[in-house]
Amino acid sequence: MLQFFLKRLMALVLTLVVASGVIFLCLEIVPGDPALYMLGLNAQEDTLAALRAELGLDMGPLARYWAWVSGMVVGDFGISYTYRTPVAEMVAERLKVSLPLAVYALTLSTAIAFPAGIWAASRRGRGADIAVMGVTQLGVAIPNFWFAMLMVLVFAIQLRWFNAGGFAGWEAGVGPALKSLTLPAIALALPQASILARVMRSALLESLNEDYVRTARAKGLSRGQALWRHALRNALIPVLTIIGLQFAFLMAGAIIIENVFYLPGLGRLVFQAISARDLIVVESVVMLLVFAVVVVNFLVDIAYALVDPRLRGQV
Amino acid sequence: MSLLQIDKLSLAIGGVQILHDVSLRLEAGQILGVIGESGSGKSMTAFAVTQLLPVGATCRGRVLLQGQDVLAQTEAQMCQLRGRVVSMVFQEPMTALNPLHPIGQQVAETIMVHENISRSAAMARAAQALTRAELPPERFPMGRYPHELSGGQRQRVVIAMAIALRPSLLIADEPTTALDVTTQAEILALLRRLVQEDGMGLMLISHDLAVVADMADQIVIMRQGEVVEQGPAAQLFSGLRHPYSQALLAASGHVPARPHRGQLGAPLLEVQRATRRYAGPRRGLWGRAPGFEAVRDVSFCLRRGESLGLVGESGCGKSTLTRAILGLDALQSGSIAFDGQPVWAGGSPARAVRRRMQVVFQDPYGSFNPRWKVARLVAEPFHLLDQPPTGAARRAAVNEALHSVGLTAADGDKYIHEFSGGQRQRIAIARALIIKPDLIILDEAVSALDVSVRAQVLDLLADLSGRFGLSYLFISHDLGVVRAITDRVLVMRAGQIIEEGPTEQVFASPTHPYTKELIAAAPVLPAYAKEIAQ
Known part of the structure; x- marks a missing residue:
């Protein structure tokens, strides 16, 4: 019974890892730039760049995935792009x-x-x-x-x-x-x-x-x-x-x-x-x-x- | 007063008459054998005694159990009687136990339902009952679950449940049909001992004349809901009067007339040191338990025109070997060649070889697609041919195959549910014949059939082998059938062939102790009955 429990637990963790990867990838390929959306069409290029840096959008995909997942593990879900409040809250x-x-x-x-x-x-x-x-x-x-x-x-x-x-x-x-x-x-x-x-x-x-x-x-x-x-x-x-x-x-x-x-x-x-x-x-x-x-x-x-x-x- | 007296019992289910004026008697301490083929009403008679009939059943007549008419009892009163005065043992030990409860608890439940005693006292009595059924808790802890026991052991649990309260009447409905011969002999001996010890009456229901003849004091022969003949066992067999009983006896010992062939042909199927290993279950994360060799170093040769028997009990590797011969599974070592060509070539079964052998399985109900017409079912092996016949030629081939098994061309347009078990097995044979194979593998092909139908199918097989020069590999747990239809026999145990030789020689003077045990355990008709049968 203990072995059964442990094996199911492992399957659970593996599923979460795979699921997080798939979710991240899906949203990666969705068109649209959150920074552009937030600032509107007339935004200045340097403002956009600053916002992207602030949101972490300028990092590579792997780095962003890692930041997202490692944050989630400790309860930090990041900051909402629109409301500027912690997502966790x-x-x-x-x-x-x-x-x-x-x-x-x-x-x-x-x-x-x-x-x-x-x-x-x-x-x-x-x-x-x-x-x-x-x-x-x-x-x-x-x-x-x-x-x-x-x-x-x-x-x-x-x-x-x-x-x-x-x-x-x-x-x-x-x-x-x-x-x-x-x-x-x-x-x-x-x-x-x-x-x-x-x-x-x-x-x-x-x-x-x-x-x-x-x-x-x-x-x-x-x-x-x-x-x-x-x-x-x-x-x-x-x-x-x-x-x-x-x-x-x-x-x-x-x-x-x-x-x-x-x-x-x-x-x-x-x-x-x-x-x-x-x-x-x-x-x-x-x-x-x-x-x-x-x-x-x-x-x-x-x-x-x-x-x-x-x-x-x-x- | 008899223990059980049934007077003119008639039973109808939803308007269909199942039993007609059945009358029989059973005295305490006696064994009453009830014999009949499927549909004879023998089980329904038993269920009428316990009133566990299907919904919509109505009974007429009298069923007196210790002088009380059970037909007049209320359901609540019947619950009082069941398990305490009358108990039942069923055919299928694999499904008769609740898979979710430990065996001790299931036995104790019989006691707790009827007596107001504590759980621990009930468990102690359950332990006694299990010990009496030769399943002592020291060796088989009561916390075990049914899936941890073999078929024979599960049947002992069912018996322990039935006898826990020492009932006056035990009804055993085909209690050993699903078991191997050696287990069957043990269970029958156990039932006989319990009858002697407790002085209870036993109603033993079976389709197998030999099983009943060996055990019963009184015998009742039933057909289509009627009792055709009854009397004391010894007298009954010597003076069977009803034509049906005589035919039944003749069919159960039937030996088909097989064409004699002088010289056997060249080797057709050669199995050389075949070994089939199954991987063990996974242990831990990556590890595996040691594997299991279902077939170990098996070698034999089947010659053209020969009928070769393969006998062994369940789990001995018969089916694994069959799968390997048919090219359904690859071997781990050794080789199987058909007419000199390997059955398994280059990682897949060789089609050229496969089209020359066909198989007939046990289950005449499960081995056909119910949504196909018979003509399509019979024509199925054509997919093994590179250029299968089409149109009229295809239909002609189907008709020819149906004709050769005694069916008509018109049967090709029917669906499989329109046929009886025996007819279905004929259709399975027609399906095997259609591409004119050299070898037919018969995997328990007649085991599920009634004796009279079985005799007909055996005759058909003998006739076909003469007409088409077929070879048979006849796999069965039924020693009587193997003896009747094969020239040579292989005895298999735990994945190995432990004895082989001409059939008559092996049966008359077996050399291996296991073969001796197997032959001794097989129930046989008493000598006088056998003479009548022939």
């Missing part, structure tokens, strides 16, 4: 919204999907199953921003339970902050929960058909006991895979929902940075997202091994 500010939002949405989605999937699988072909399958079909089909607007209309404008948008900030206390994240989290969670419930159902149905479930029944376990004790854990592997993918998506893919609810999250930051050609911010945020994805995958791998003893000996 900007990102940290946005993370305070995006990370809780992703975790909130994922928790909701799991909390909805597990019972729904298990319920549907244990009543295959009956009313409950048909209902769950129908509702989740709808959940997958409806775009989350449309659902978000619907919720704003009902819960914010009509019922006035929530604010229509904006983030209260953590300074105001956990309660108000969570409250302002609730509608966005639900909007994000519903399609994810629909997918996850369907995966849970089909994985569970498959493992309920396995021979060991029949063996368990022959021992005297009831249908429900066989499901909870034997089928469920065997069905977790595909479910964990989907949870890992969903978390990665929620971190980066919340941009539309952030816009609908006017939340200062990472998605909006990276969108603004791209429009302003603030390459250092784009690089840093993308790298951060890659880091999050890789770490989540690492955790999913560890979870696989915890669930399935057959994987512990392998790499």
Whole structure:
């Protein structure tokens, strides 16, 4: 198990190194000069040169890559070209919204999907199953921003339970902050929960058909006991895979929902940075997202091994 | 009062009648052998006793277990009976255990479901059950997972689970079909011992007459959901009345009439000191565990027109050797030549050689693409030819191949799911025949077939070898079949050939201790039954 852990950890570091190289290269070949963009078209040549030197743009690509990566390791993400503030501060500010939002949405989605999937699988072909399958079909089909607007209309404008948008900030206390994240989290969670419930159902149905479930029944376990004790854990592997993918998506893919609810999250930051050609911010945020994805995958791998003893000996 | 008494049991699943008026009895301390081919309803009879039937099944009749009618029990009452009064052992030990739980816990679960005892007390009793199933925890710690055990060992865990609470009735559904002969003999001996020790009744379900004949006190023969014949084992075999039972007995000992050939031809396949080594699993970052020699220094020669048998238990290297002969894998040392030409030349298999040998695999269900029509499946080996026939010539060749295996040209337009297992194996043989090879490798080609179908396919193979002058390399774990169809036999163990010689000679007077063990372990029909069969 320790060896498995160490090997996955090495794979994680290697992935980060390769990813950082690819991100840097991609942004290198994107046309456009940040210095020119910042100073406008009428800038003087010597002013431009001075700004380039200040931003470190006059160094060779390798030197700039090294400066970027070595800075990141110690938490120095550089200075934003547009706002002239440390990128690390900007990102940290946005993370305070995006990370809780992703975790909130994922928790909701799991909390909805597990019972729904298990319920549907244990009543295959009956009313409950048909209902769950129908509702989740709808959940997958409806775009989350449309659902978000619907919720704003009902819960914010009509019922006035929530604010229509904006983030209260953590300074105001956990309660108000969570409250302002609730509608966005639900909007994000519903399609994810629909997918996850369907995966849970089909994985569970498959493992309920396995021979060991029949063996368990022959021992005297009831249908429900066989499901909870034997089928469920065997069905977790595909479910964990989907949870890992969903978390990665929620971190980066919340941009539309952030816009609908006017939340200062990472998605909006990276969108603004791209429009302003603030390459250092784009690089840093993308790298951060890659880091999050890789770490989540690492955790999913560890979870696989915890669930399935057959994987512990392998790499 | 009988331990188990089934009266006029009828079973329908979704409107399809599966069992018709099945009646049988089993006394405590006795073994009831239930024999039948696939689809005979023998497993469904067993599931009716435990009420573990598929969704939509409805039963009529009476199933009395210790005088109680199980058909009248509620599901909750059945849960009380299962595992405590009636237990089951299944065919597939590889999948019958939960891969995520240690074996000790799985055995202890049987006890904890039925008795209100502590976990540690249950584990102690699980240890006893495992010891009784000859898997003592001193040698096989209870913390092991199923994937760390062999098939035979897993079957012992399943048996330990089934007998942990000393049930009155044990139902074993093809318990040894997936196991090697020597393991099969051990498991059967274990079951017999447990029956004697506990005085329980055993319902032993099998397609193999020999397995049941050896063990059972009473025998029931089933076909298409009906009992065709039943009675005490000794009397039943001497006086089989129903034509189906007689045909079944005849088929199980069937020896196809093979054309006699005086002089054998020139060497066709020459294997010289072949060694195939697999790299070990990775250890640490760069290191590897020592490799494993699946085939070690194997030499033999197959002559034109000869039928050569290769027997051995699972893991002995039969399949690895087959792959090497077919040019699917390269050897690490040694050589394989077909009619004087190397099979593996210049880093890839030689097409000129490959088109002269074909293979038929075991699984008549998995070895065809379900989305292709039969004509396309049969014509597939044409890709080995430089100028394959097209159009009408191609279709004519397909029809000829189908005809020679007893199918019609019209069958070429059907899909594979429209055929039975035996017909599929005929199609596999037609596919092998179509490019008129010299050698056909039959890799457990009849192992998955029912005995009567197997007899037909063996006859077909004998007939084809006479008509087309084919040579066969017949690979099987089934000694009876190898004895019936081969001239010469090789016995393989742990990657090496340990004995070879004319088939009759090897079977009648084996010299190597392992061959002796193998032949002794193979279940055989009692002498009187064999006489009737012939």
